[in-house]
Amino acid sequence: MSTTYLIKNVSVLGGEPTDLLLRDGVVADAADAPADAETIDATGLIALPGLVDLHTHLREPGREDAETVETGTRAAALGGFTAVHAMANTEPVADTAGVVEQVWRLGREAGYCDVYPVGAVTVGLEGERLAELGAMADSAARVRVFSDDGKCVSDAVLMRRALEYVKAFDGVVAQHAQEPRLTEGAQMNEGELSGRLGLAGWPAVAEEAIIARDVLLAQHVGSRLHVCHLSTAGSVDIVRWAKAKGVDVTAEACPHHLLLTDELAATYDPIYKVNPPLRSAADVEAVKAGLADGTIDIVATDHAPHPHEDKDCEWAAAAFGMLGLETALSIVQQTMVDTGLLDWAGVAERMSYAPARIGRVSDQHGRPVEVGEPANVVLYDPGATRTVDPAESASLSRNTPYRGMELPGRVVATFLRGRATVLDGKLQ
Numbered sequence: 443m444s445t446t447y448l449i450k451n452v453s454v455l456g457g458e459p460t461d462l463l464l465r466d467g468v469v470a471d472a473a474d475a476p477a478d479a480e481t482i483d484a485t486g487l488i489a490l491p492g493l494v495d496l497h498t499h500l501r502e503p504g505r506e507d508a509e510t511v512e513t514g515t516r517a518a519a520l521g522g523f524t525a526v527h528a529m530a531n532t533e534p535v536a537d538t539a540g541v542v543e544q545v546w547r548l549g550r551e552a553g554y555c556d557v558y559p560v561g562a563v564t565v566g567l568e569g570e571r572l573a574e575l576g577a578m579a580d581s582a583a584r585v586r587v588f589s590d591d592g593k594c595v596s597d598a599v600l601m602r603r604a605l606e607y608v609k610a611f612d613g614v615v616a617q618h619a620q621e622p623r624l625t626e627g628a629q630m631n632e633g634e635l636s637g638r639l640g641l642a643g644w645p646a647v648a649e650e651a652i653i654a655r656d657v658l659l660a661q662h663v664g665s666r667l668h669v670c671h672l673s674t675a676g677s678v679d680i681v682r683w684a685k686a687k688g689v690d691v692t693a694e695a696c697p698h699h700l701l702l703t704d705e706l707a708a709t710y711d712p713i714y715k716v717n718p719p720l721r722s723a724a725d726v727e728a729v730k731a732g733l734a735d736g737t738i739d740i741v742a743t744d745h746a747p748h749p750h751e752d753k754d755c756e757w758a759a760a761a762f763g764m765l766g767l768e769t770a771l772s773i774v775q776q777t778m779v780d781t782g783l784l785d786w787a788g789v790a791e792r793m794s795y796a797p798a799r800i801g802r803v804s805d806q807h808g809r810p811v812e813v814g815e816p817a818n819v820v821l822y823d824p825g826a827t828r829t830v831d832p833a834e835s836a837s838l839s840r841n842t843p844y845r846g847m848e849l850p851g852r853v854v855a856t857f858l859r860g861r862a863t864v865l866d867g868k869l870q
């Protein structure tokens with residue numbers, strides 16, 4: 443028998459305090475609470491639908507020194523997530539039904555949140571031949587999101603074929619928009635600062651040129667495109683233009699691109715090295731505005747764990763990527779809610795409802811916190827503050843750029859189908 447939880451005085455999406463009953467995996471009427479229900483005093487807490495991450499790197503199989511499905515999903519639960527989409531750039535690459543089923547099964551066994559594998563677009567992420575997209579879609583993992591993330595599908599013909607192919611099973615191609623020739627050897631955002639620091643520049647146009655091409659391809663073949671980790675003001679303009687034209691395009695922004703700027707590269711600390719790079723303050727403002735007005739549909743973490751030997755080295759030799767799952771909601775609170783750009787309903791849309799719709803998992807996730815719905819719920823204390831200590835992370839890696847920073851908010855509890863994965867801020 444699973445525990446029944448009676449959550450008292452909770453503010454659903456910031457509304458008037460109410461009571462919620464979580465019983466038998468669903469949200470039920472609090473008036474029906476049995477006498478032996480576990481009562482949680484949620485005064486001052488907000489209830490949000492379980493968060494859904496469309497862009498997580500879990501590293502298993504192959505790089506279990508950086509992260510495993512179990513450790514990554516523990517971090518996800520602590521961050522308020524009940525579902526994550528696991529990127530395909532593992533070793534071996536998730537480009538067959540066998541590998542995606544393995545990742546899906548590891549997620550089920552760990553039990554901290556639902557893991558939906560992303561399938562690779564091309565065999566081995568090599569950008570030469572399409573992977574077996576149909577077999578991955580038909581597998582037990584029911585793959586709907588396809589991406590060569592880490593690499594760009596730069597060949598226009600392959601990108602077109604992938605967009606055409608995924609229509610058959612209502613899939614989406616999630617593009618890592620990086621024109622390879624324009625970014626050879628690139629280390630940080632191209633600008634006055636990259637020149638001064640002597641680090642090879644990564645121009646905004648390398649991202650924008652691919653997004654512009656891909657929205658036109660998606661329009662041409664009538665398919666669905668998702669833009670990963672959009673990071674420049676120009677990219678926001680292109681997606682806004684494409685949506686106005688009726689193109690079926692969605693886009694994501696990452697927490698670090700809402701808060702951090704390229705100025706941090708001046709430290710030469712590779713903790714700030716990420717793909718796409720941290721951009722200018724003007725880009726950060728444009729990305730926040732695009733997220734506020736709905737041009738950018740979702741926040742996705744791009745949680746990218748790396749072991750310290752791949753990060754504790756000189757800038758040019760270090761790996762790209764930063765942790766994100768345990769801090770995402772706090773960064774969104776700080777940059778979007780506390781600034782008045784989004785309310786909690788807007789956060790629910792961008793971190794739960796919309797990513798669930800894009801990933802086609804809305805039967806289980808991204809549903810309102812209402813009677814009869816699956817009990818995937820987060821209790822969050824927006825009034826709390828905490829100082830980020832990498833040693834406390836559930837991730838196997840420590841590469842958080844927020845080390846030592848005081849951030850607002852704390853995930854108090856996470857429920858997956860009515861079962862607590864986190865209670866009192868601790869993994870269950």
Ligand SMILES: NC(=O)N[C@@H](CC(=O)O)C(=O)O
Binds near residue numbers: 591618762763
């Ligand atoms: N974002 C990153 O800097 N790194 C990602 C790859 C990616 O998301 O492109 C990784 O897999 O480490």
Ligand SMILES: [Zn+2]
Binds near residue numbers: 593718
């Ligand atoms: Zn990427």
Ligand SMILES: [Zn+2]
Binds near residue numbers: 499744746
């Ligand atoms: Zn990624």
